[in-house]
Amino acid sequence: MATDMTLLWGSGSPPCWRIMIALEEKSLRGYTQKLLSFDKAEHKSQEVLDVNPRGQLPSFKHGNNILNESYAACMYLESQFKSQGTKLIPDSAAEQALMYQHMFEGLALYQKIGDVIYYNWKVPEGERHESALKRNREALTAELRLWEGYLQKLGTGSCLAGNSFSMVDVVVFPSVAYLFRFGLSAERYPKLAAYYGLLKDRPSIKASWPPNWLENPQGQDTLKDI
Numbered sequence: 001m002a003t004d005m006t007l008l009w010g011s012g013s014p015p016c017w018r019i020m021i022a023l024e025e026k027s028l029r030g031y032t033q034k035l036l037s038f039d040k041a042e043h044k045s046q047e048v049l050d051v052n053p054r055g056q057l058p059s060f061k062h063g064n065n066i067l068n069e070s071y072a073a074c075m076y077l078e079s080q081f082k083s084q085g086t087k088l089i090p091d092s093a094a095e096q097a098l099m100y101q102h103m104f105e106g107l108a109l110y111q112k113i114g115d116v117i118y119y120n121w122k123v124p125e126g127e128r129h130e131s132a133l134k135r136n137r138e139a140l141t142a143e144l145r146l147w148e149g150y151l152q153k154l155g156t157g158s159c160l161a162g163n164s165f166s167m168v169d170v171v172v173f174p175s176v177a178y179l180f181r182f183g184l185s186a187e188r189y190p191k192l193a194a195y196y197g198l199l200k201d202r203p204s205i206k207a208s209w210p211p212n213w214l215e216n217p218q219g220q221d222t223l224k225d226i
């Protein structure tokens with residue numbers, strides 16, 4: 001039982017989801033968790049600020065060790081619980097190279113998704129320009145084509161670093177799920193859709209599926225024309 005761990009999280013947040021998948025994969029259950037509401041600005045509460053001065057979720061603690069960066073928390077969990085649950089860092093140099101490469105590219109993917117989906121939230125009303133949003137949409141399209149190519153090269157039924165599920169899948173899958181939640185076309189991006197289909201029912205992913213998505217299965221169509 002992971003009773004010395006606490007996770008403050010928000011539903012539907014890909015960074016929070018990454019840590020929850022890693023915890024499941026490492027068989028770390030029974031941790032203290034608190035679901036907070038972004039709508040009620042609970043991520044700016046003193047409870048969060050005490051752990052995470054950025055006032056962001058996830059905020060994660062293991063004993064006295066604080067890890068508020070989702071990638072850092074996932075890597076830490078693998079390192080501390082190496083022999084428990086799924087081995088998330090492959091031994092083979094070729095798979096490790098792919099894993100690290102795609103993990104960090106996953107940050108660019110996540111950033112570009114946010115630049116489109118949250119354009120209005122990020123840019124104050126008077127500073128918004130159709131041309132800037134168009135550029136962001138084009139940048140996301142180019143990024144998604146790269147991922148289609150990577151998955152094509154990996155082959156049908158492959159995870160992102162090869163046949164085995166690894167850390168790159170822990171951190172990138174939530175972004176891919178987000179894409180489809182926001183209406184990405186499975187016809188236009190068949191490899192990403194197949195990857196999504198391959199992993200969406202994996203026990204660690206199912207167990208941590210965002211509760212607000214379960215309550216409201218209808219997503220949005222923001223990305224339908226990307």
Ligand SMILES: N[C@@H](CCC(=O)N[C@@H](CS)C(=O)NCC(=O)O)C(=O)O
Nearest residue numbers: 013014015056057058068069070071
């Ligand atoms: N670098 C952080 C990013 C965390 C993050 O961006 N969290 C968002 C939710 S998805 C958040 O709390 N946003 C509220 C804010 O920045 O005020 C990580 O990967 O863990």
